[in-house]
Amino acid sequence: MLKIIRLLLAVAAAVAIILFAVANRQPVDVSFWPTPFVTDMPLWGVFVIGLLVGVLVGGVASWLAGWKSRREGRQARRRVVALEAREQLRREEQARAEAQEVRQRRERSTALAHTGS
Known part of the structure; x- marks a missing residue:
């Protein structure tokens, strides 16, 4: 409309x-x-x-008036990208830790199976 x-x-x-x-x-x-x-x-x-x-x-006056908002928008976008990268690293670390824990449990269960036989 x-x-x-x-x-x-x-x-x-x-x-x-x-x-x-x-x-x-x-x-x-x-x-x-x-x-x-x-x-x-x-x-x-x-x-x-x-x-x-x-x-x-x-148009120039309007563009100049919006300068602060555009700058804040760029800064917010950079912060979002940085936070997303940090969150991705945290997830990868968590996945590695879980994989390590699974390997250790598997090794312990294998070691127990060998000592029990």
Whole structure:
């Protein structure tokens, strides 16, 4: 359901941008205050560039805000891997100890069988 809502919103935004671009084709002067450069662009181009810059700045800000969470996630993953490795070693040690105990019991029973006969 959420995917459908997102798709509908994206389609509505695309239609709005296209309608804005078609309705605002007249050129406007674009300049950046400290520089002497001036260029003519269609109004829709200024709008789309502003939109893209906003998306990029927002994405970078969001990425930077999530930095701490990503770092904690990586640390947690490393801890899980280390704990799993430690648990695997403990199981292997336990299996070796059990195998050793079985061998010792077998040897004792064999020794008792030989001394009893």
